[in-house]
Amino acid sequence: xxxxxxxxxxxxxxxGTPVLLRCNYSSSYxxxxxxYVQHPNKGLQLLLKYTSAATLVKxxxxxxxxxxxxxxxxxxxxPSAHMSDAAEYFCVVSGGKLIFGQGTELSVKx
Amino acid sequence: xxxxxQSPRHEVTEMGQEVTLRCKPISGHNSLxxxxxxxxxxxxxxxxxxxxxxxxxxxxxxDRFSAKMPNASFxxxxxxxxEPRDSAVYFCASSSPARLFSGxxxxxxxxxxxxxxx
Numbered sequence: 001x002x003x004x005x006x007x008x009x010x011x012x013x014x015x016g017t018p019v020l021l022r023c024n025y026s027s028s029y030x031x032x033x034x035x036y037v038q039h040p041n042k043g044l045q046l047l048l049k050y051t052s053a054a055t056l057v058k059x060x061x062x063x064x065x066x067x068x069x070x071x072x073x074x075x076x077x078x079p080s081a082h083m084s085d086a087a088e089y090f091c092v093v094s095g096g097k098l099i100f101g102q103g104t105e106l107s108v109k110x
Numbered sequence: 111x112x113x114x115x116q117s118p119r120h121e122v123t124e125m126g127q128e129v130t131l132r133c134k135p136i137s138g139h140n141s142l143x144x145x146x147x148x149x150x151x152x153x154x155x156x157x158x159x160x161x162x163x164x165x166x167x168x169x170x171x172x173d174r175f176s177a178k179m180p181n182a183s184f185x186x187x188x189x190x191x192x193e194p195r196d197s198a199v200y201f202c203a204s205s206s207p208a209r210l211f212s213g214x215x216x217x218x219x220x221x222x223x224x225x226x227x228x
Contacts, residue, residue: 034216042222043221044217044219097155
């Protein structure tokens with residue numbers, strides 16, 4: 001069975017500082033992993049996906065994530081936060097159907 | 111493409127009333143998913159269709175919920191009778207064919223239907 005755990009329910013950073021949103025997964029085989037973002041009152045939008053190619057995946061808006069099999073992690077990072085990054089972020093593992101984490105709310109302070 | 115289109119965007123109704131949520135997937139996508147999002151439970155998959163056929167409805171909470179996909183361009187999620195605990199945002203999503211079970215499918219989500227049952 002597959003599962004995903006987002007380690008922080010809320011992360012707060014200052015504008016211009018790095019962002020780290022943590023995600024651990026459990027999978028009995030090589031998984032596909034995704035990060036989705038949800039801005040307030042909007043649907044979910046794909047940020048990036050990992051599908052067993054390069055372990056460092058680059059997404060939209062300057063986000064990237066690194067797949068680390070030894071740590072069963074797929075953390076999302078961005079070097080410099082922008083106010084528009086404030087949103088909820090979901091780590092997702094695919095096992096036939098997508099399994100969503102509980103989400104991490106990112107706040108960005110001016 | 112206009113993306114996944116959901117209607118209504120907002121619905122307020124009274125307990126006991128029937129609610130119908132509608133979804134138009136992206137043209138050419140052959141998989142359609144209904145999710146429910148609440149603060150308490152996060153995102154839950156209710157049901158998904160492949161080529162208009164329901165594949166997995168194990169997430170449908172109870173018999174009050176039903177979903178149909180009469181053709182490739184339209185799906186409905188119906189709640190009858192509605193209850194206050196059904197209040198949530200309901201998302202429809204679609205994905206392109208051929209890779210559903212490869213694990214690499216990308217879902218495109220609609221903007222959601224926010225349901226409030228009083």
